[in-house]
Amino acid sequence: MKKIINDSSRVVDEMIEGFCFAHQELVKKIDDYRVIVSRDIENQVGLVSGGGSGHEPAHAGFVGEGMLSAAVCGEVFSSPTPDQVLEGIKASDNGQGVLLVVKNYTGDVLNFDMAKELAEMEDIAVETVLVDDDIAVEDSTYTAGKRGVAGTIFVHKILGAYARQGKTLKELKELGDDLVGRIKTIGVALTAATVPEVGKPGFNLKADELEYGVGIHGEPGYLRETLKTSKDIAKELVEKLSQSFTFKEDGQYGVLVNGLGATPLMEQYVFLNDVKKELAESNMQIAYTKVGNYMTSLDMAGLSLTIIEFSGTTEIAALNEEVTTPSWG
Amino acid sequence: MKKIINDSSRVVDEMIEGFCFAHQELVKKIDDYRVIVSRDIENQVGLVSGGGSGHEPAHAGFVGEGMLSAAVCGEVFSSPTPDQVLEGIKASDNGQGVLLVVKNYTGDVLNFDMAKELAEMEDIAVETVLVDDDIAVEDSTYTAGKRGVAGTIFVHKILGAYARQGKTLKELKELGDDLVGRIKTIGVALTAATVPEVGKPGFNLKADELEYGVGIHGEPGYLRETLKTSKDIAKELVEKLSQSFTFKEDGQYGVLVNGLGATPLMEQYVFLNDVKKELAESNMQIAYTKVGNYMTSLDMAGLSLTIIEFSGTTEIAALNEEVTTPSWG
Amino acid sequence: MTLTTDETRQWLLEFSKRIQEQKQYLSDLDQAIGDGDHGSNMARGVTAVEDMIKDDSLTKPSEVMKKAAMAMISKVGGASGPLYGSAFLDMSKIIDEESLPEVVEAGLNAIKKRGKAELEDKTMVDMWGPVVEALKTDTLTQAFIEETMEATKPLKAKKGRASYLNERSIGHLDPGAVSSGYLFIAMIEEVGKND
């Protein structure tokens, strides 16, 4: 394991310390908790997210005016506990309640649910929007359901804008639930991530293999193949995504190419170029594009492709609004 | 070689196409040239930079209002040619002249110099600021001199702010020359980068080795050692940097931790935390901090540490000014 | 017969001991069909449980059990944390008045409510459910518990991370069922010993 770290059991705390030092004008940490809160907590519904660490800049990098009120950081690839989430909720509540944005993993769901109950016992109104954009897993009552991956950042950004505009908790919950249904993501991995405390890659791919559908914690994908060109990968991922959409000629869509941690921006742009060409065949309008490392998986090489179908121009405007966060960019 | 690309000889063109698609609101490409120009060319001195590709987001990601007027993209790790640079200069000139920010490599220096001569023949006033922040190489008349690396982004940002404020070409040249002398960088590599057209890593490090002082094109460093902790790496790099500065107790400094491409943000924050502790011993004031992948070396794992000694608060303000670029963030 | 405070404490301490001994094994089981952290998640939890129940001022089984619940909830982080935590919490609510079958059943119900899993979904429910039945008929033995662990092997996971594997989850023990098995082996050993 080649990593620039110290004690692998302390990596999250040291990261948070470095993060808070780097972005001290924007965020602060709650003492004794791994909770990052915005220094500008506005008079609005609080927006709290979080999950396991190792997905940086998600989620702490999205804390700030116009996006999240707080992010709760778990151990690497492990949900934070309810008491931690509760602290984030309490710090974010201004009497208008708090919306939780939770990626759909059993661990996250159960821990955030429990935090919600604890908060409600303290008379804070809490709602949850569950993000399950990863179409690698089929949604059925026989599984834990689709996972939450990179599309989550669209939820943070759009609901962040809405919360700033003064939408109520109930409105945000409804808008969020609706939004989530129109965000789909699929990933491809070239190498596995290595969790510091484990010390070896989570799975093994041969020097010339890639795997489609891998999750951001190294969850197994749906197909292993020998290395493909960017064009072929774009074809496969767009094809897979198009099964979840009926692309409308006059529909407006957004695209996110998300690097998983070790894949350089150069490859991400090359890939976007191929995605653009693939999508051109559907005659859809791409009204928004984003490229970069936003929901990573430690040092995994690979990327994910997210498509969002906009319900209207308000959502596009929400994505384009300026925010003051460490990492939205 | 595991990369998401197509034809390795077309990687720069395809990247540029993807880049321009992603950021079409902010930038455009000059037809038939690998030159990216800002859509907002203000009535100011033009600021042009560039160099070999493979350092994304540098330099095209810094084109936009408040930073660069244009970026010229060479082949991977190879300077752009004078005709390309000339195009960037012409597109950036509003009659007030153009300042070139060039990283100190013989190839870049000669090609940009020649472009400067060509532009002068077309009656455009051109000055050059040469960035040579990499202290891994000793500066002497017996070498090509120190290399330009991550500190270059501070030059883009600060001079970008000054240019926007209306400083003249002559003033910018003087301010830039003075600024460059106060920026020092040193890097560490955990793995080498693989140039697509070459297909194999530029050098070899064992599974437990790192190398201090490696350049952003894989230029040899000054010391190879077995893998160290983040704390030890911070100690080494700060120690090395402190030989180039006399840290003053009341002096104000800025710190940049720059990921080289494959090193996750988590490690960069852990490292920053250790740098902070090392620097605390000098009682200096850290008035500005930046962390992320800004001057990369394709898929190299590792990072660099840059320290800038501020001449005053104007420079800090210049770094903090809002800009509209694809990647300053 | 209700439990004594001391029995409750000894039960949980014995549970902790077994978890810590089997930490690697539990993680290995989780590596096969999950993310390989069940052993360290549980170990983190039970270490906190030990710390919190050592307190001499706890004079009722409910107090001990509630502390254990809080420890699991605030230290585990994985799916298992809120599940064990909810179970212990609901058990604590009746443990001073009710006897073992009712107490464990309260835990089972809490787990089902929180995790929405049913029998045969290949989760810890497949340990808690059979154990409740066996307690009711007074047929609970270590052998029964071990058989119950084994019985999760042929099941296909429908809840938790293992469900991502679909058919490939078949043929492996469920880690949460195994860790729960240790809870009940510890119970057999420590509860009712001095009758």
Place this chain on the structure above:
Amino acid sequence: MTLTTDETRQWLLEFSKRIQEQKQYLSDLDQAIGDGDHGSNMARGVTAVEDMIKDDSLTKPSEVMKKAAMAMISKVGGASGPLYGSAFLDMSKIIDEESLPEVVEAGLNAIKKRGKAELEDKTMVDMWGPVVEALKTDTLTQAFIEETMEATKPLKAKKGRASYLNERSIGHLDPGAVSSGYLFIAMIEEVGKND
């Protein structure tokens, strides 16, 4: 004796041929003490040179040489591009009037001016310099050129990327000196052949 247009063209075409044949070798030399692209840089350049000088409407050596200069300048990208380009450009300025020693010396001076290298800095100057001397004394042979290539081996690089290696640059040929050697071998072959 001045050069004919045809001689100039043939010289450059022969240069191109040799560079393309030795592309890999030149890159290998550059790999040892630079960044391994000198062969492909030069190949890119001379391919463009070929394209541009094929044009039949070029009727003077200066026109041919200037085209070659522009090709090198706009296609190479490495340090060698502006150096060869400047050399060819300054050579083109006098090639219609002056004879070979003066022409090549103009090239040498252009290189020195642009690259600021002196003799023994382990650059292409260490080929151009000796060649100018040999031309002046009419002692230029292929063997001399090959010896001059070899003579760069013991030098320590003080300019260009190789200078980063310091002592470690010793013991390797300078790639730019070798590619320049091919230019002059081509010259011997093609210029003055029909005297």
